[in-house]
Amino acid sequence: MGAVLDSLSQPFFRRALLEAVLVGVLAGIVGVHVLLRRLPFFVVAMSHATFPGVVLASILGTSLFLGGSAFGLLVVLALVVLGTQRAVDDTSLIGVLLAGSFALGILLQSARTGGSKELSAFLVGSVLTVTPADLVTTALVGVVLLLGLGLTHKELVLTAFDRGGAAATGYRLRLVDLGLLAAVTVAMVTTIPVVGTLLAVALLTVPALTARLWTDRIPPAMAIAAVVGAGSGVVGLALSATYDIAAGGAIALTTAAAFTASFVLTLPRSHRPRNTPLDSLDDLHGAPGTRGRGQSGV
Amino acid sequence: MLRALVQVLLLAVVGGLVGVHVLLRRLAFVTEALQHTVFPGIVAAFLLGQSLLLGALAAAVSTVVLLVVTTRARRLDQDGVLALLAAAAFALGVVLVSRGRSFQHDLTVLLFGRILTVDDRQLVETAALALVCVVTLVALHKELVLLAFDETAAAALGYRPAVLAVVLNVLVALVVVAAIRSVGSVLVVAFVVTPAAAARSVTRSVGGAMVGAVAFSAVCGWIGLAASYELSVDHGLDLASGATVVAVMTLGFLAAVCVGAAARLVGRWRTASLLAS
Amino acid sequence: MAEPALRLQGLSAAYGRQPVLEGVTGSVDPGGSLALIGPNGAGKSTLIRSILGLVPVVTGTVEVLGTTPERARRDVAYVPQADTLDPAFPVDAFGVVLMGRYRRVGWLRRPGRQDRAVARAALERVGLGSRGGDRFGTLSGGQRQRVLLARAIAQEARLLLLDEPFNGVDSTTTEVVLDVLAQLRSKGVALVMATHDLSIAHLACGDACLLNRHQVAFGPIGQALTADTLKQTYGGTALVLAGGSTIITAS
Numbered sequence: 001m002g003a004v005l006d007s008l009s010q011p012f013f014r015r016a017l018l019e020a021v022l023v024g025v026l027a028g029i030v031g032v033h034v035l036l037r038r039l040p041f042f043v044v045a046m047s048h049a050t051f052p053g054v055v056l057a058s059i060l061g062t063s064l065f066l067g068g069s070a071f072g073l074l075v076v077l078a079l080v081v082l083g084t085q086r087a088v089d090d091t092s093l094i095g096v097l098l099a100g101s102f103a104l105g106i107l108l109q110s111a112r113t114g115g116s117k118e119l120s121a122f123l124v125g126s127v128l129t130v131t132p133a134d135l136v137t138t139a140l141v142g143v144v145l146l147l148g149l150g151l152t153h154k155e156l157v158l159t160a161f162d163r164g165g166a167a168a169t170g171y172r173l174r175l176v177d178l179g180l181l182a183a184v185t186v187a188m189v190t191t192i193p194v195v196g197t198l199l200a201v202a203l204l205t206v207p208a209l210t211a212r213l214w215t216d217r218i219p220p221a222m223a224i225a226a227v228v229g230a231g232s233g234v235v236g237l238a239l240s241a242t243y244d245i246a247a248g249g250a251i252a253l254t255t256a257a258a259f260t261a262s263f264v265l266t267l268p269r270s271h272r273p274r275n276t277p278l279d280s281l282d283d284l285h286g287a288p289g290t291r292g293r294g295q296s297g298v
Numbered sequence: 299m300l301r302a303l304v305q306v307l308l309l310a311v312v313g314g315l316v317g318v319h320v321l322l323r324r325l326a327f328v329t330e331a332l333q334h335t336v337f338p339g340i341v342a343a344f345l346l347g348q349s350l351l352l353g354a355l356a357a358a359v360s361t362v363v364l365l366v367v368t369t370r371a372r373r374l375d376q377d378g379v380l381a382l383l384a385a386a387a388f389a390l391g392v393v394l395v396s397r398g399r400s401f402q403h404d405l406t407v408l409l410f411g412r413i414l415t416v417d418d419r420q421l422v423e424t425a426a427l428a429l430v431c432v433v434t435l436v437a438l439h440k441e442l443v444l445l446a447f448d449e450t451a452a453a454a455l456g457y458r459p460a461v462l463a464v465v466l467n468v469l470v471a472l473v474v475v476a477a478i479r480s481v482g483s484v485l486v487v488a489f490v491v492t493p494a495a496a497a498r499s500v501t502r503s504v505g506g507a508m509v510g511a512v513a514f515s516a517v518c519g520w521i522g523l524a525a526s527y528e529l530s531v532d533h534g535l536d537l538a539s540g541a542t543v544v545a546v547m548t549l550g551f552l553a554a555v556c557v558g559a560a561a562r563l564v565g566r567w568r569t570a571s572l573l574a575s
Numbered sequence: 576m577a578e579p580a581l582r583l584q585g586l587s588a589a590y591g592r593q594p595v596l597e598g599v600t601g602s603v604d605p606g607g608s609l610a611l612i613g614p615n616g617a618g619k620s621t622l623i624r625s626i627l628g629l630v631p632v633v634t635g636t637v638e639v640l641g642t643t644p645e646r647a648r649r650d651v652a653y654v655p656q657a658d659t660l661d662p663a664f665p666v667d668a669f670g671v672v673l674m675g676r677y678r679r680v681g682w683l684r685r686p687g688r689q690d691r692a693v694a695r696a697a698l699e700r701v702g703l704g705s706r707g708g709d710r711f712g713t714l715s716g717g718q719r720q721r722v723l724l725a726r727a728i729a730q731e732a733r734l735l736l737l738d739e740p741f742n743g744v745d746s747t748t749t750e751v752v753l754d755v756l757a758q759l760r761s762k763g764v765a766l767v768m769a770t771h772d773l774s775i776a777h778l779a780c781g782d783a784c785l786l787n788r789h790q791v792a793f794g795p796i797g798q799a800l801t802a803d804t805l806k807q808t809y810g811g812t813a814l815v816l817a818g819g820s821t822i823i824t825a826s
Contacts, residue, residue, distance in 0.1 A: 036664070040381035041327040048484065087499035087555045088321060095326030096495050099488030100548030106410060106485075106541035123409070124392050151683045158674050161664050168627045168653030169678050169730070170645070198334075198484075199392070202385035209378045216665050216710050246396035252389035259382060375663070565592030570633045573587050573594060 007241040016127045019135055020233025020251065023194045024203060026142040028229030029222045030187040031208030033149070033180060036160040036218075040205045041091060042079075045098035046185050047200040049075040050192070051105030054122050059112060064122070065137065065189055072185040075101055080178055125196035125248025127237070138190050145183055156180060157218065194233065195248040202252035203229055210259045213266045228258050299527060305416045305424060306519035306543065309477050309489055312428040314511035315435050316473045317494030318504060319466055322446035326491045327380050328365070328467060332474045333486040334384035335361040337409075338391035340478065345394060350479060351423050357387070358471035366464055410482035410540065420479060427476040431469050442466060443504055481540035488544040489515065496551040499558040514550060522546040578641045580605050580734050580765035581626065585635035588618075588625050594633065594788075596621045601784060601793035605733070608756070608766035610776035610796065613786035613808050619769040622786065623736050626767065627653060640733055649678050652732035656739050657719035662712030668722045669707035672698050675729035697725040702751050717748030724752060728759070735759065737768040741775050753779055773800065 007013040034043055050068035057067020075097055082097075083090055121129070149156065159166045159176045167173050184204070191200040211224035236251030243250075320329055339357025343350045361383060368379050435442070445452045445462045453459050470490070477486045497510030522543030529542070579602040586599040596618035603609045611619045624630040625637055628644030639647035652675070675697070676690040686694075698704050701721040703714075711719060720740060727735055735756075741749055756766060756779055770776050776783060776796065783799040785791040785808040792799040792808075 035375060035378055038375060038377055040375075040377040041330070044327075044330060044381060044384065082555060085555055085559045087558050088495045089324055091324045092321050092326045092491050092495050092498075095330060095487050095491040096548060096551050098330065099485050099492065099544050100551075102484050103488065103541040103544035103548065107545060110541070154674075154677055154680075154685070155682065157666065157670075158677055161666055161671075162655070162660055162674070164655050164659065165653055165674070165726075167629055168648065168651065168736070170648035196392075199385055199389055201381045202389060205378055205381040206385060209382060212378075212665070217667070218665055221665065244397075245393045249389040249392035249396065252385050253393065256382060256386035256389070562592075566589060566631075566633075569589050569592055569594055573597070573634050 003242045004238045012128055012130075013237070013241070015130050015132065015135060016247070017234060017237055019127055019130045019138060020194055020237055021230045022135070022138050022142055023191050024207070024229030024231070024233040025226040026138075026145060026187055026229075027191050027200075027203035028207040028211075028225035028227070029146060030149070030184055031204045031206075031225050031229070032211065032218065032222050033156060033160070034184060034204055035208045035212065036157070037180065039181075039184060040201060041094055042181065043184060043188060043201045043204050045094045046072055046075065046188055047192075047197040048098045048105075049101040050185070050189060051102050051122070051197060052108055054192075054197075055105050055108040058118055059108070068192065069186055069189045071101070072189065073182055076178065076181045076185055080174060080181070084174075121196070122192065123196050123198050124246060125192065125194050125199065125251075127194045127247050127251075130193055134193060141186060141190055145187055149183060152179070195252050199248055199252040202255050203232070206252075206255040206259050207232065210255075210262045213259075213262045228255065232258060299523070301416050301418070301421055302523055302539070303520065305421055305480055306523055307516055308421075308424050308428045309473075309480065310493070310515035310519050311512050312431045312473055312476065313489040314493045314497075314513075314515045315508055316431060316469055317490040317492075317511050317515075318497070318507045319435075319442055319446065320470060320490050321494045321498055321507075322443070322504070323463075323466065325466070325470060326487065327377060329470050329474065329490050330487045331365075331380040331384040332358060332361055332471055333478060333483050335387035336471075336474055336478055337483045338387050338394060340483075341391040341394045351475065354475040354478060355471075358475050359468070361387070362464065362467045362471055365467070366460075409484060416480055424476045424480075427472050431472050431476075434465070434469060438462070438465065481544075485540050485544050488547055492544070492547040492551050493518070496547070496554040499551070499554040500561075515547070518547040518550055519543050577605055579603060579638075580607070580640055581609075581767065582638040583635070584638075586622075586625060586632060586637055587634045588621050588630050589633050590630075596625070596786070597789040599635070599784070599786070599790045599793070601782075601790075603765050603767065603782065605763045605765050606760050607782060608760055608768065608780045610780035610783045611767065611769040611786060612771075612773070612776060612783055612800070613791075614810075616788075617786040617808070618788050619786060620738065622784075623653070623738060623767065623769060626736060627651065647734070650733045652727035652730045652735050654720075654723050654727050654735060654737040654740060656742060657716055657723055660711070660719075664712065666711050667708050668703060668711055668714060668718075669694060669698060671711050671722050672707075672725045672729050675726040678730070693731070694725075694729045697728040698722070700728060700755060701725045702747070715745070717744035720744050721748055721751060724755060728755070732764065734765045734767070737766065739769055739771065741770060741772055749775075776800070 034040060050072040053067040053069070053071025054064050056071070057064045060067075079093065079097060082093055155171065155176060159171060159173060163173060188200045188204060191203045195202055207225040207228035208221065210228050211221040214224055215221050232251055232254040236254040237247055239245065239254065240247040240250040320326060336354045336357045339353040339355075340350050343353025364383060365379065441452070441457060441462060444455075445457065445459055449459050452462070473490060474486050477489050481489060493511040493515035494507060496514050497507040501507055501510060522545070523539060525546070526539040526542035530539070581603040583599050583601055586596065587594055588596045599622060601609075611622060613619055621630055625632060626639060626644060627648065628637075637644055640650055672694040673686055673690065676686050676694060680686050680690060695704070695707070698707055701724055703718060703721055703725070706714060706718065711722065714722065724740065740752055744752075753775075760766065766780070768780060777800075780796055782794060783796040784793045785799060785804050787808045792804040
């Protein structure tokens with residue numbers, strides 16, 4: 001506890017806290033869409049895909065954020081375009097592009113000497129070196145993204161729930177997909193300074209997953225996810241200060257702990273008996289619910 | 299260099315064969331998650347000075363068990379759970395490494411692997427794992443293919459889909475463990491998914507895809523190794539070998555998609571002219 | 576007389592090399608209803624998707640409500656089979672019905688009081704007014720199918736495309752759906768319904784189109800649905816039961 005209080009007196013730590021809270025809220029809310037559309041794998045892939053962009057930006061001396069986002073968006077485009085070819089399913093396609101772009105990043109990185117400190121900062125986060133300019137960027141990006149998501153909320157939910165029905169009434173699915181994937185990619189890039197690229201999925205999926213344990217409706221889920229995201233940032237940083245461990249890793253582990261605790265606390269609920277009468281054979285077997293794309297087969 | 303080539307060929311065979319099943323059952327994310335969850339096992343073994351292989355195996359098996367247990371649970375999308383396990387495990391690994399002394403160096407070594415410095419012992423271990431995988435795949439071939447295409451029929455015929463699924467996941471875990479020290483914790487998925495994906499873009503048959511995947515993987519592996527060897531002679535870096543192979547594979551995949559798309563366009567044009575006549 | 580709600584002329588569609596649908600020709604008037612009959616893989620879904628403009632047309636034409644499928648979409652409602660939707664999705668029944676209003680509401684705006692009233696009325700119409708707050712996935716199969724029908728009602732569409740709406744549903748649902756469809760027809764809404772159930776087809780539809788990758792018959796149901804056409808559509812032998820109008824095909 002003493003270590004935390006000491007750290008609080010340092011401006012860099014206060015900035016780190018603020019950044020973690022801002023990013024936690026944004027990622028928590030975007031994370032609900034990530035789950036609704038079965039995008040966790042996409043997020044993992046995107047976090048690897050931004051890597052070459054970051055390396056390029058570092059070589060060219062430009063903003064890592066812009067470099068990462070630009071390359072990430074490029075990969076999103078490739079994903080949507082290649083997806084229309086239907087050569088392989090989306091899940092496998094994402095796997096191919098994920099590894100391919102990360103390999104490109106490694107090649108670019110090994111073509112230059114040095115820069116490995118930057119590299120590990122990119123991979124596992126460096127929230128303790130966040131600058132006031134970074135904070136402003138994060139806040140601005142967060143406001144724009146949340147505003148955009150709020151304005152298009154109903155279309156996003158509809159296209160996640162019933163793609164066929166949405167296409168039938170005239171929504172251009174590919175455009176909506178592109179827009180949401182772009183938003184997720186940008187949100188993901190904001191998490192990189194906090195938890196790094198390989199753990200971005202921790203903030204973008206786990207708080208939303210935790211929220212799903214508590215509620216069956218979307219608006220409360222977003223609120224809970226935001227709280228869990230921000231809270232994990234604060235607790236993770238405290239743990240990092242107390243035990244001298246990597247901040248990004250600590251924050252990610254805290255989200256996992258929040259999920260585990262919620263899993264245990266909500267166990268009694270899941271055994272509540274159904275209160276609807278069985279009036280068709282479907283109910284005896286449970287509705288088949290054929291899943292859409294990306295469903296792995298355990 | 300020869301050892302590296304043998305290693306790559308072994309991985310090509312086992313990765314290509316398992317990869318076709320990974321594709322059929324959409325297990326690319328499971329593979330990706332496994333390469334992350336194995337990471338803390340390797341880190342722990344590394345810090346404790348134990349066999350990296352054992353550390354990796356222990357972590358992989360635990361993951362498969364956890365995944366199967368939690369997936370049967372409520373309303374939770376499997377992808378979400380995979381992401382959680384991958385993130386938690388990887389975070390654990392990062393935290394463990396950060397307690398050691400040479401954080402950045404150790405991290406990059408553990409993440410990216412070292413294919414050009416593979417030794418005889420590693421080769422033997424890889425060969426053993428590959429043998430187990432191939433034997434299992436050959437023995438269970440028709441059951442696994444049936445399971446992929448029609449799970450209901452498989453169950454109706456008396457197979458237990460859950461058991462077959464676990465077996466397949468364990469095979470994937472073994473491949474991940476075999477490949478991870480050579481290729482690193484992030485690129486293993488390419489050795490498994492990309493060759494099979496390239497083969498599938500060009501052929502619809504399962505047997506054809508298996509042959510194609512192994513051939514594709516072997517050829518790309520050879521080209522990639524040769525290229526990175528040239529590079530390392532010039533630049534003195536062995537970091538790029540696994541990445542070079544993956545880069546070649548990805549380009550090969552893109553080429554295969556173009557070939558497949560062209561074939562489909564020709565097919566549709568031919569159908570149109572047939573109907574119009 | 577107004578133009579037909581749907582007009583098909585020599586329609587052929589293909590996904591790749593193999594054509595999946597050939598030579599479909601016929602029309603449906605406002606207030607008319609067409610049963611799409613045929614075995615699995617015969618092209619019923621493909622035909623529906625062609626009417627929605629979602630499948631590449633190789634030859635022939637599709638005219639929906641006097642214009643192209645793309646332009647007509649706002650006034651065309653698609654009712655899918657309920658079990659194609661994820662039962663774990665966090666949306667309640669009322670929310671699903673409200674989705675039918677989204678096109679009318681437009682981007683960037685929220686559904687208003689009028690929209691919510693229309694949605695509520697639609698849910699009442701299918702007998703589920705009290706279940707609006709329940710999560711969609713907790714309803715039974717038949718109830719979910721009714722919610723999807725309510726969504727189409729709320730859309731105030733002029734053409735309804737239904738994919739096997741009576742598949743595996745309970746008798747209450749069947750009654751409600753037949754009643755609603757009849758009422759919609761009396762208001763001038765046209766229906767196209769893919770179905771396996773020949774007796775339902777007779778009850779609900781005035782015309783029939785028999786498909787087996789190509790069109791076997793298209794016309795008033797009494798004329799199009801005969802032992803002979805059924806045999807061509809389903810293969811195998813046809814039996815006529817004593818009592819006349821019921822025909823069963825065994826393969």
